[in-house]
Amino acid sequence: MSKLGQEPLFLAACHGRPVPRPPLWLMRQAGRYMPEYHEVRAKAGSFLKLCHTPELAAEVTLQPIRRFHFDASIVFSDILVPAEAMGLEVQFLAGEGPKVMNPVRTERDVDALEVPDPREASPAVFETIKILRRELPEDVPLIGFVAAPWTLFAYLVEGGGSRNYEHAKTLAFKEPEVAAKLLNTIVEYSVAHATAMIESGAQAFQLFDTWAELLSPEDYRRFALPYANEVLIRLREAIGDDVPRIYFCKGTGLYLDALREVEAEVLSIDWRLDLERARAAFPDKVLQGNLDPLVLYAGPEETRRRARALLAKTGGQRHVVNLGHGILPQTPHDSVDALCEEVRGFTCPT
Amino acid sequence: MSKLGQEPLFLAACHGRPVPRPPLWLMRQAGRYMPEYHEVRAKAGSFLKLCHTPELAAEVTLQPIRRFHFDASIVFSDILVPAEAMGLEVQFLAGEGPKVMNPVRTERDVDALEVPDPREASPAVFETIKILRRELPEDVPLIGFVAAPWTLFAYLVEGGGSRNYEHAKTLAFKEPEVAAKLLNTIVEYSVAHATAMIESGAQAFQLFDTWAELLSPEDYRRFALPYANEVLIRLREAIGDDVPRIYFCKGTGLYLDALREVEAEVLSIDWRLDLERARAAFPDKVLQGNLDPLVLYAGPEETRRRARALLAKTGGQRHVVNLGHGILPQTPHDSVDALCEEVRGFTCPT
Numbered sequence: 001m002s003k004l005g006q007e008p009l010f011l012a013a014c015h016g017r018p019v020p021r022p023p024l025w026l027m028r029q030a031g032r033y034m035p036e037y038h039e040v041r042a043k044a045g046s047f048l049k050l051c052h053t054p055e056l057a058a059e060v061t062l063q064p065i066r067r068f069h070f071d072a073s074i075v076f077s078d079i080l081v082p083a084e085a086m087g088l089e090v091q092f093l094a095g096e097g098p099k100v101m102n103p104v105r106t107e108r109d110v111d112a113l114e115v116p117d118p119r120e121a122s123p124a125v126f127e128t129i130k131i132l133r134r135e136l137p138e139d140v141p142l143i144g145f146v147a148a149p150w151t152l153f154a155y156l157v158e159g160g161g162s163r164n165y166e167h168a169k170t171l172a173f174k175e176p177e178v179a180a181k182l183l184n185t186i187v188e189y190s191v192a193h194a195t196a197m198i199e200s201g202a203q204a205f206q207l208f209d210t211w212a213e214l215l216s217p218e219d220y221r222r223f224a225l226p227y228a229n230e231v232l233i234r235l236r237e238a239i240g241d242d243v244p245r246i247y248f249c250k251g252t253g254l255y256l257d258a259l260r261e262v263e264a265e266v267l268s269i270d271w272r273l274d275l276e277r278a279r280a281a282f283p284d285k286v287l288q289g290n291l292d293p294l295v296l297y298a299g300p301e302e303t304r305r306r307a308r309a310l311l312a313k314t315g316g317q318r319h320v321v322n323l324g325h326g327i328l329p330q331t332p333h334d335s336v337d338a339l340c341e342e343v344r345g346f347t348c349p350t
Numbered sequence: 351m352s353k354l355g356q357e358p359l360f361l362a363a364c365h366g367r368p369v370p371r372p373p374l375w376l377m378r379q380a381g382r383y384m385p386e387y388h389e390v391r392a393k394a395g396s397f398l399k400l401c402h403t404p405e406l407a408a409e410v411t412l413q414p415i416r417r418f419h420f421d422a423s424i425v426f427s428d429i430l431v432p433a434e435a436m437g438l439e440v441q442f443l444a445g446e447g448p449k450v451m452n453p454v455r456t457e458r459d460v461d462a463l464e465v466p467d468p469r470e471a472s473p474a475v476f477e478t479i480k481i482l483r484r485e486l487p488e489d490v491p492l493i494g495f496v497a498a499p500w501t502l503f504a505y506l507v508e509g510g511g512s513r514n515y516e517h518a519k520t521l522a523f524k525e526p527e528v529a530a531k532l533l534n535t536i537v538e539y540s541v542a543h544a545t546a547m548i549e550s551g552a553q554a555f556q557l558f559d560t561w562a563e564l565l566s567p568e569d570y571r572r573f574a575l576p577y578a579n580e581v582l583i584r585l586r587e588a589i590g591d592d593v594p595r596i597y598f599c600k601g602t603g604l605y606l607d608a609l610r611e612v613e614a615e616v617l618s619i620d621w622r623l624d625l626e627r628a629r630a631a632f633p634d635k636v637l638q639g640n641l642d643p644l645v646l647y648a649g650p651e652e653t654r655r656r657a658r659a660l661l662a663k664t665g666g667q668r669h670v671v672n673l674g675h676g677i678l679p680q681t682p683h684d685s686v687d688a689l690c691e692e693v694r695g696f697t698c699p700t
Contacts, residue, residue: 164678174649
């Protein structure tokens with residue numbers, strides 16, 4: 001694996017090894033901006049059925065690799081699949097996004113949660129990973145993922161997307177012991193789910209802390225960082241050093257001090273932290289990111305200009321090119337093509 | 351005005367003068383968390399009619415002063431009132447928040463905007479201010495406000511609240527000259543509206559940059575900061591040194607470098623920047639903020655604990671106690687009472 005020229009570009013970069021050019025993939029790269037995704041999604045009948053049908057989930061995972069030849073693949077699933085496994089009813093309502101129909105609001109609700117064997121609770125995810133490892137090109141590693149505990153906590157308590165996450169933050173601030181109990185339960189299941197993803201064949205792992213940015217730095221250190229680190233550390237114990245761990249923190253620039261302590265090889269930063277500043281703040285980390293997803297809406301010319309500026313900031317080393325958040329549904333394909341061309345045409349200065 | 355003991359606490363603090371205790375007010379302090387507000391709102395018939403009926407707008411402005419005795423008052427209006435004045439159709443739809451029915455998307459739309467005399471376009475706002483100056487206690491100064499240009503731009507282009515503000519950011523990134531033209535038009539009207547507020551009696555002025563946080567630091571310097579500063583500088587030229595200028599930036603911690611250049615006496619920070627860190631980053635500014643509005647949902651005990659921690663960080667000097675964002679509709683009154691008691695009971699160390 002570690003011989004130059006044999007190790008996939010993405011894994012080499014994640015491990016901080018020198019690369020001829022930086023790797024590129026996009027968060028949420030399988031999805032609504034692709035017409036072929038809509039076809040498979042229609043065939044599946046619902047978003048959750050798509051997640052739970054290995055052949056179809058594998059197919060939509062492969063679509064962006066076929067079309068754009070990204071350097072890494074991420075298994076198509078959803079951060080609420082573990083919520084279902086823990087016994088909650090999850091629905092994806094048209095135009096509303098995901099809903100937890102029986103949100104977790106009390107200690108009794110927390111006590112009622114299950115921590116099953118993920119392979120029994122969500123077999124489709126692991127079957128999808130196995131299919132993908134057979135079908136993906138050898139130089140395109142597969143990434144597994146779960147939500148970070150605080151982010152899953154926010155969804156489970158709130159019951160869905162929200163502007164202020166009133167229920168989630170009130171529970172945390174008013175009943176911190178109940179919140180800690182729920183966060184610990186989430187950690188237990190997340191470690192099991194993530195470990196099973198890697199044992200099934202995922203070659204890298206990303207923790208998504210999309211709702212970190214709801215918290216003050218002090219509360220981030222109470223409710224988010226320690227639980228994210230618990231997952232990351234236990235994952236390292238379970239799976240060893242070969243599988244790089246990536247931590248995505250929305251609102252990265254708000255938590256610079258705390259994030260120095262995050263137990264991940266790769267820090268995935270949002271678009272609101274200058275990459276040179278991130279390089280200075282996190283000398284030990286490989287960085288992933290951080291184009292503003294809306295830059296791609298402005299078309300290929302602006303995408304190229306921004307991509308070149310990004311590449312100039314890192315020189316292409318210890319950097320995984322990506323967006324600062326998920327790709328958006330109306331993203332024009334010619335912008336994605338332009339981004340791919342800029343990254344593939346870049347040669348790291350020696 | 352400047353003699354100790356005669357100058358209202360709020361103005362003394364905004365000017366950086368020593369105070370026996372810090373002043374306290376809350377962003378959006380007149381509003382939905384108060385039963386008496388709902389009564390007047392129902393009488394008005396609609397939110398916009400409430401804004402446009404001076405006696406009723408003055409009444410809801412006074413309600414939180416009567417009930418909680420805050421140290422400053424902010425005129426009840428909306429950041430989209432200037433959008434109406436500029437010729438756009440604004441509606442407040444139940445459960446949806448404000449909508450601009452004919453959003454500004456093209457250069458032709460920008461050219462069609464009007465920059466009228468605010469006193470003719472929105473006479474109610476200035477009449478409300480005159481009533482309030484008669485009815486407010488002498489030690490409770492009145493704050494006028496407008497949205498910062500980038501924030502109003504975001505609403506005008508998008509047409510309403512949005513998760514990603516796709517239209518607004520695409521226009522900015524794809525057609526920066528059209529965006530600049532719109533931002534300049536917004537600046538023209540905002541300066542006129544703000545100046546008229548102060549000439550009508552407002553004794554302090556706040557610029558709300560709620561949607562700053564959509565932008566990377568580089569884009570914040572392109573699309574937000576220069577236009578906010580243009581308003582603040584021209585306001586200073588129009589009204590002199592006596593009226594303190596407050597700039598609220600949501601996402602404060604993301605733009606520490608740029609914000610050192612903001613032309614305001616007071617920087618109002620959100621809850622995700624530690625106040626001690628803000629003190630170090632902005633030695634020249636008076637700070638306003640920054641309790642997490644959700645702390646109040648957790649009840650009076652947690653509110654007291656957080657308020658005491660906040661006061662300990664500043665020692666009460668060069669600090670206006672406030673929330674890090676607007677007060678939320680379900681805020682319990684006993685939490686507001688607890689906050690008021692903690693601040694009023696605090697004595698600045700000498």
